[in-house]
Amino acid sequence: MAKKWFVLRVQSNKEDKVKGDLEKRIKMQGIEGLIPQILVPSEKVSEIKGGKKRVAERKMYPGYVMAEIEVDEKGEIPENVWYMIRDVPGAGDLIGGDTRPIAMESSEVERLLKEAERAEEKPKAKIEFHIGDRVRVKEGPFENYEGVVEEVLPTSGCLKLMLTIFGRPTPVELEYWQVEAL
Template sequence: EKIARVLVPTEKVVEVRNKQKRETEQKFFPGYVLVEMELTDETWHLVRSTPKVTGFVGSGSKPVALPADQVDEIVRNMEAGAEKPKPKSVFQRGDKVRVIDGPFVNFQGVVEDMNPERGRMKVVVPVFGRPTSVELEYYQVERL
């Protein structure tokens, strides 16, 4: 028909709660929905009257079509994320954390660096009174 495809760009992420790894979906353009459609007054009003739709990408009220290569890239990113979920990062450099698993359990430290692709981070903790950088997985720490 006139509306060919509706797409909410999401990716799978792995988050850890209570030491359990869990896959969830996360929107990578929160608030955006991609709609492939023939633009007519009828389809414009249909989309515009959809609950929670507040506007369109573009200037004013007239939507602007995304180039096909950008849409293809978004779809490729979604497919790649479905094949290999990324760890969900809830930490930033400088965050104060407590180690909750592993040999440094109950140590407190500061996030020094993060590697989201591997789901690991470097945390500076005091060992024998000296700041020491240790590499931990996301699930091994909690934010203070």
């Protein structure tokens, strides 16, 4: 029998709880072979709050849980598994057609697994600035200067700004937490 990936719609902010409840039910019913993997894709994001750097986990697809499920010869989920999934508190329905769920495309599954693998790495900076935003420098040698965001560099967590210093536009590169939006 083949295994295919399906998407389960769940209540927002209940993804981890639904995953845990689903794993408990699978274990209790002894059907670990029918649902070998359940994923809640998330990534680590670093942010500065109250002057302190902290790493938070952010869901990549809020309101959704992905599950690998063994299907029958027709490519359908066994009825007992389908009803067990739908009975989990907080779980909605499997995404798909009118009567039966539709499996994810293999290219989507590959992309999803690569994203989940990459999310395990170094946390990304949570930069909420965009090109053209007006900002004020709140820390460093250019404190209280105002400027415009010219470029956002998410890999390094920096912003390239155009500040007016002594009446001349001057390009400056600062870390995202050193500026605030106007």
